Amino acid sequence: MSQPAISVSGVSKRYVIQHESQHDTLRDSLHHSARKLWRRFRWGTGFTSEEFWALRDINFEVQPGEVVGIIGRNGAGKSTLLKLLSRITEPTTGSIKLRGRVASLLEVGTGFHPELSGRENIFLNGAILGMSRAEIRRKFDEIVAFAEVEKFLDTPVKRYSSGMYVRLAFAVAAHLEPEILIVDEVLAVGDAQFQKKCLGKMQDIARGGERTVLFVSHNMAAVSQLCNRCVYLAQGTVCSVGPTAPLLREYLTTQITGATRPKAVRQHPEIEVTEVDVLVDGRSTRDVTTGSTVVFVLCYRCLCPDSFPSGFEASFILYGNGQKLTNFWSNAGQGTAFPASHTGRIVCRVPRWPFRTLSIDLEAHLNYRLANLVEIPGAVQFNSMDGDFYGRGVIPHHAEGMMLLDHRWDYTTTTDA
């Protein structure tokens, strides 16, 4: 086997967070130093500054021609890793070896200037991404054709529609020809049709087999289509490295937080909700996928169950995208009230979870005869992601819509004229 195109060994990145002062201004900093000096003089200690390790001891290798996805939740360190790989910032320890010309694409349209025309921005942006003038000249027509902006080449880009702007920006980036390409979340732009085109372009790049690609995305469908291998980051460390399919499963089912003891806005002196949780496959999780069976749990403690003879009702209300998505209310769904006891666990099963990529707030209520006893908004926040809803072994990749529903197709033909 040849030498790896990318080898990362023992890489860590530390940021220092200062609690006492933000030192945004010189005055703050002077004031801060003076106080620090004074304290040191009196107690022999400075101010507290907390170290934060965005990445810790990262090791992995990528062979030439591989397309590797980097997955992980927000704050797992993906962006920091890409920043280190693209030399924007330096690692605190460890070393990275890159063999080949590197281009990184952390944002679409970096350095675009609104006052300049499309033509001028192609040259400027190309230069920023590391293309030579000759290279840009050679690809100019291709870039323009891909972006579909021929007519507006000499219009300042500030007059472009946002779609045109994004298309032009991606087109420049897509025509980079480095040996190693580092891409962050750039497919999440533009309209559905253009996203498809971008994904297609990325696939061409990936299939070519000449280029090594590192690809970060939250779009699991895109990751599973493009990458043969993935690096799964969690809390700044490499959780696992391996073929995409099993790793994605691991990623989607890992539990990240246990049940929470939620804060109620409406409380009852005799009842306490001790736990609200989201389960998939019997395990607590904050990530659910379309098509899986999702279980909502509410546990309570009650001092005097006898005062609630007709039993409790519960409801789980889901908010996402700034609107109420749905309300699961035991009374409406089943006409059920659950007998009251000293401790109880009320469970709501949702088979074939319909929602696609969304961040969801779960509000939990415990009711008695239509009255709210306990009300907990934002009891749990969890993420919903694309999954194999139709059970066909593939993750449906639509760019639009926020849910999938069961449906059936049929057709009839008419023969009369």
Place this chain on the structure above:
Amino acid sequence: MSAPAELTIEAGRAEHHYWRDLWRYRELLGYLAWRDVKVRYKQAVLGIAWALIQPAITTAIFVFLFDRLAGMPDGGAPYPVLVLSGLMAWQLFSAALSGSSGSLVGNASLISKVYFPRLIVPLSALGVALIDFIVVLGLFLAVALWFGHWPTWHWLALPVFVLMTLAAAFGLGLWFTALTVKYRDFRFIVPFLLQVGIFVSPVGYRTDFFPNWRDLLALNPLTGIIDGFRWCLLGGQHALSLWSLGTSLFLIVLVTASGLWFFRRTERQFADII
């Protein structure tokens, strides 16, 4: 493509290929300077005429103040020509300094998203100042001819003084722009310094008639530069003091070298704190 270049990234390693990278990214330097020039007078009706209007009005005011009101000696040169020759040097310096001082923060989005030797950013900011300077040079030529002053061989030395001006502005600009990344206070300090500087520097008056003050004024690197500009543009009618020129050169080398040192030392953190 040739054999793949191997690149190692580790803490403190960037030094090794910094100057080579700077050379490799020279096209980007050109593009950034070109962008700033191109954008500067966009959507301004008068466009590049603004580069002329400001010095013309400032000259008129200075002639009124220093010549008419204060009655400063002109040493045989027409006063407007005298003022404009000093003002050109000053404006080149002040535009270059304020451009490079604000350059890193002005390009924050680039710095946090793309790698390139950061020195390119303050360097490219000098381009705009230089273009404006060339326009004003045209104005000066017109004014000088109007007053019957023909260019002499002294003019040939002008590029040397232009370079000195740019170096002085660049050196100081490096300090200010690196400091602005961390302390935004310098955004207020720089304009204030420039406001004061135009009076502290001998823009509106000549130095060779104040022998007592000359040594003191020479502590300002701009004094040597402005003297140099006048020596060139007034065809030697303005005596060139080697003492003030020497002090200027020394200060410029000092400020540029220390600026480069400070910039390189802080550069690694730019992307993290900008």
